Amino acid sequence: MEIVIDIKHLKKAFKRNEVLKDVNLQLAKGENLVILGKSGTGKSVLPKCIVRLIEADRGEIHVLGKDILKLEATELDEVRKKVGYLFQGGALYDSMTVKQNLVFQIRRTQLEKNKAELRDLVEEALANVGLKDAMQKMPAELSGGMKKRIGLARTLILKPSIILYDEPTTGLDPVTAGEISELILDVQQKYNTSSIIITHDMKCARMTSNSIRIMKNGKFEVVGSYDELRHSDDPEVRAYFS
Numbered sequence: 376m377e378i379v380i381d382i383k384h385l386k387k388a389f390k391r392n393e394v395l396k397d398v399n400l401q402l403a404k405g406e407n408l409v410i411l412g413k414s415g416t417g418k419s420v421l422p423k424c425i426v427r428l429i430e431a432d433r434g435e436i437h438v439l440g441k442d443i444l445k446l447e448a449t450e451l452d453e454v455r456k457k458v459g460y461l462f463q464g465g466a467l468y469d470s471m472t473v474k475q476n477l478v479f480q481i482r483r484t485q486l487e488k489n490k491a492e493l494r495d496l497v498e499e500a501l502a503n504v505g506l507k508d509a510m511q512k513m514p515a516e517l518s519g520g521m522k523k524r525i526g527l528a529r530t531l532i533l534k535p536s537i538i539l540y541d542e543p544t545t546g547l548d549p550v551t552a553g554e555i556s557e558l559i560l561d562v563q564q565k566y567n568t569s570s571i572i573i574t575h576d577m578k579c580a581r582m583t584s585n586s587i588r589i590m591k592n593g594k595f596e597v598v599g600s601y602d603e604l605r606h607s608d609d610p611e612v613r614a615y616f617s
């Protein structure tokens with residue numbers, strides 16, 4: 376089994392607030408790994424440490440075989456290109472059309488593309504998320520679900536091998552949330568991506584997960600599949616599933 380993310384003894388505190396105390400995690404190639412946990416337990420801090428938006432205090436984070444805490448800026452950029460990160464808010468640029476948002480993303484890493492190639496890439500990415508007709512729309516014209524889809528299209532356009540999803544369905548109605556979960560599954564199958572999915576949405580966890588970790592006290596204390604955890608002996612674990 377190939378491991379694409381390997382985290383060992385990761386620690387991160389903000390002043391006296393020890394958020395991540397001893398995080399150990401392995402993500403296998405092609406796996407969808409769901410992270411559950413109460414609010415404020417550090418779930419969102421973890422993916423930020425993985426792409427070094429936040430600097431960890433101690434421990435090791437190996438991404439695609441590289442110890443990213445030891446990399447220089449240029450090497451780190453190379454790894455970051457392979458890791459898509461879908462933020463909680465989607466974070467589109469409001470003053471740009473959907474197309475411009477996507478082109479901007481490609482230009483960050485692939486300067487040599489011509490106009491026709493860019494157009495093809497944008498069309499493919501939008502088709503992948505079922506929004507081919509949204510090309511000329513402004514973010515303000517999009518619904519919450521559409522924004523999430525465009526955010527995913529913007530992540531997919533760089534063809535990442537790993538995707539970090541931070542609460543991809545939060546704020547959506549149950550039907551649209553289900554469609555986004557379906558899309559996460561499609562992406563895994565179509566592109567053989569490996570993903571970490573942070574969610575409070577148990578339907579999303581059921582639909583997308585190959586395995587689940589529960590974050591508690593700055594660590595992953597519980598590991599298992601959806602069905603294993605649903606029948607756990609621990610009432611606190613079962614409570615997530617009721």
Ligand SMILES: Nc1ncnc2c1ncn2[C@@H]1O[C@H](COP(=O)(O)OP(=O)(O)OP(=O)(O)O)[C@@H](O)[C@H]1O
Pocket residue numbers: 389392394412413414415416417418419420421
């Ligand atoms: N940049 C930062 N500076 C200081 N403290 C931070 C920073 N980012 C996160 N924290 C703190 O780290 C803790 C964990 O935050 P985090 O956002 O990871 O929680 P979470 O588990 O994702 O919660 P939720 O499920 O509500 O999104 C919180 O106490 C938060 O205040």
